[in-house]
Amino acid sequence: MTTQEYMELGDKYFVHTYNRYKIVMDKAKGVYIYDADGKKYLDFASGIGVASLGYGNKKYTDAIKSQIDKIMHTSNLFYNEPAVLAAEKLVKASGLEKAFFTNSGAEAIEGALKMAKRYAYDRDGKSDHEIIAMGHSFHGRTMGALALTGNEHYQKPFGPMISGIKFAEYNDLDSVKALVNDKTCAIILEPVQGEGGIYPADKEFIEGIRKICDEKDILMICDEVQCGMGRTGEMFAFQNYNVKPDIIASAKALGCGVPVGAFVAGKKCCNSLVPGDHGTTYGGNPLVTSAVNAVFDIYEEENILENVKNVGAYLEEKLDELVNENKNIVLRRGKGLMQGLVLKTPVGDTINKAIEKGLLVISAAGNVLRLLPPLIITKENVDEMINILKECI
Numbered sequence: 276m277t278t279q280e281y282m283e284l285g286d287k288y289f290v291h292t293y294n295r296y297k298i299v300m301d302k303a304k305g306v307y308i309y310d311a312d313g314k315k316y317l318d319f320a321s322g323i324g325v326a327s328l329g330y331g332n333k334k335y336t337d338a339i340k341s342q343i344d345k346i347m348h349t350s351n352l353f354y355n356e357p358a359v360l361a362a363e364k365l366v367k368a369s370g371l372e373k374a375f376f377t378n379s380g381a382e383a384i385e386g387a388l389k390m391a392k393r394y395a396y397d398r399d400g401k402s403d404h405e406i407i408a409m410g411h412s413f414h415g416r417t418m419g420a421l422a423l424t425g426n427e428h429y430q431k432p433f434g435p436m437i438s439g440i441k442f443a444e445y446n447d448l449d450s451v452k453a454l455v456n457d458k459t460c461a462i463i464l465e466p467v468q469g470e471g472g473i474y475p476a477d478k479e480f481i482e483g484i485r486k487i488c489d490e491k492d493i494l495m496i497c498d499e500v501q502c503g504m505g506r507t508g509e510m511f512a513f514q515n516y517n518v519k520p521d522i523i524a525s526a527k528a529l530g531c532g533v534p535v536g537a538f539v540a541g542k543k544c545c546n547s548l549v550p551g552d553h554g555t556t557y558g559g560n561p562l563v564t565s566a567v568n569a570v571f572d573i574y575e576e577e578n579i580l581e582n583v584k585n586v587g588a589y590l591e592e593k594l595d596e597l598v599n600e601n602k603n604i605v606l607r608r609g610k611g612l613m614q615g616l617v618l619k620t621p622v623g624d625t626i627n628k629a630i631e632k633g634l635l636v637i638s639a640a641g642n643v644l645r646l647l648p649p650l651i652i653t654k655e656n657v658d659e660m661i662n663i664l665k666e667c668i
Contacts, residue, residue: 278311296630303330306649306656308635319648319660320635324469324501324613327528328573329649335531335569342565349561351554357564364571365539368510369523373545376537376559380500380526381415383536386553387463387522388419390540391494394547395460398492404460405439407451411640413470414463414498414524423463426471426640445474448483455487461494461522462487466512469501472641473608473615478516485518494521494544500536504528505574505650507611508584515610528650531570535563579650587611589654590646593661603668608643612650615643618668628667634660644668 276284278299285295299311306329308316321327328335342357349355362374377383388406395404408414410425421429422436430436439458444450445468462484468474488495497520502512504525509515511523521543526536535558540547557563574580591607594614598604605617618625622638629636639645648656 281311298630305329305331306652314633316630316633316635317656317659317663318635319646320637321528321647321649322532323527323637324506324647325527326531327504327506327579327650328531328570329651332531332573334573334576335566338565338569339533339562342562345561347560347562348557350556351559355559355561355564357561357568358559361559361564361567361571364568365525365529365537368571369525369539370514370519371523371539371541371545374537374539375548375553376535376564377526377555378534378557379415379536380498380524381417381420381536382555382558383500383524383526383538384414384420384423384463384498385417386538386548387496387524387540388423388461389553390522390538390544390547391461391496393552394494394544397547401458403439403458405441405456405458407441407443407454407459407462409445409464409468410442411445411471411474412463412465412468412498414465415500445471446477446480448480451484452487455491455493459491459493461496463496463498465498465502466516467502467507467610467613469613469645470639472617472639472643473613473645475507475608475610476516481513481516481518485520488521496520496522496524499523500526501647502610502613504570505580505583506613506647508580508587510574510580512610529570530563530566533563533566535559535567577651582652583611583650586652586654586657590614590657593657594646597661597664597668601665601668609646612646612648612652614646615639616646616668618642618644620668625664625667629663632663632666634663634667636664 281299301311365374408423412425414420414423422440425442441454497513499511522540524538594607603619608615622642637645
């Protein structure tokens with residue numbers, strides 16, 4: 276079949292929830308992806324922050340292949356070795372206490388939401404608790420995660436949303452304080468907002484939220500689905516600040532391509548959920564957790580976080596130079612290898628031009644060009660990207 280025939284077949288049988296680019300992806304190696312016609316693309320999107328190890332890492336693929344030959348699924352009625360080891364690594368990396376594996380980031384948010392409500396229920400026996408979320412946030416497409424997402428555009432066709440969700444302004448601590456009351460059971464935020472436009476949390480804001488939660492016996496939840504797993508130079512973005520949340524949600528780069536997420540909880544609430552409260556058929560199966568184990572091992576062996584810090588600083592430097600040179604760029608925002616350029620010209624035009632020239636980039640809210648490269652990129656890859664981007668903006 277030709278590329279055009281594959282696209283036509285996809286349009287015939289896919290539910291149309293994506294406006295896909297006219298490319299059929301075929302294979303990938305390192306930080307490059309190749310389409311079915313053999314065209315090569317420098318990947319500065321990494322599958323929306325998933326492929327942090329790039330493509331074709333032998334230790335990673337060998338781990339999955341080996342597990343396929345052993346056992347792929349058992350159900351959570353039993354223990355399995357990869358899941359136990361992956362939970363240990365995830366807990367130690369986060370500094371929290373206990374993990375629950377899911378299939379996606381949205382499911383991780385759902386679990387965190389239920390844990391917070393159960394914690395509050397055990398505390399006072401009431402079922403009318405409220406959660407404070409942030410404007411311009413994005414937490415997922417399931418109904419619970421959607422209710423926490425601070426963008427009416429995503430919510431309006433699917434109302435009514437679950438009750439008890441209030442929205443504060445991101446990086447405005449007073450707006451959070453104004454919403455706290457006796458019913459508040461949790462405050463949720465992304466340490467770096469992704470879909471909302473690449474906004475890192477101010478130090479005073481995130482540390483102020485931790486103080487409020489400590490004073491009021493409220494749980495602090497950090498959505499680390501996109502900004503976690505090394506993207507900011509620390510394993511989790513909250514570790515850039517003087518805070519430790521009560522619950523984090525992780526996914527995307529946690530498995531580097533296999534569908535896996537998790538929520539991880541600290542001492543205060545990790546035993547809140549009891550048998551019968553929550554479950555999953557596929558979550559934490561041996562196949563996906565073998566990938567999680569390989570990811571953590573490779574991060575350590577290949578000094579991934581150190582590379583993010585070094586190359587991330589270089590990327591920021593080069594992007595700042597681009598901002599100063601190009602009148603069509605308003606500013607740069609971001610942290611590490613999670614960067615955004617606010618454009619005066621339509622971001623869609625820039626993305627299409629970049630694709631034509633062999634560069635994959637994506638957008639975020641507010642006319643932002645979003646850069647989420649694999650965490651293994653080099654300074655040479657940054658230079659290659661900058662040279663292409665100069666021609667496109």
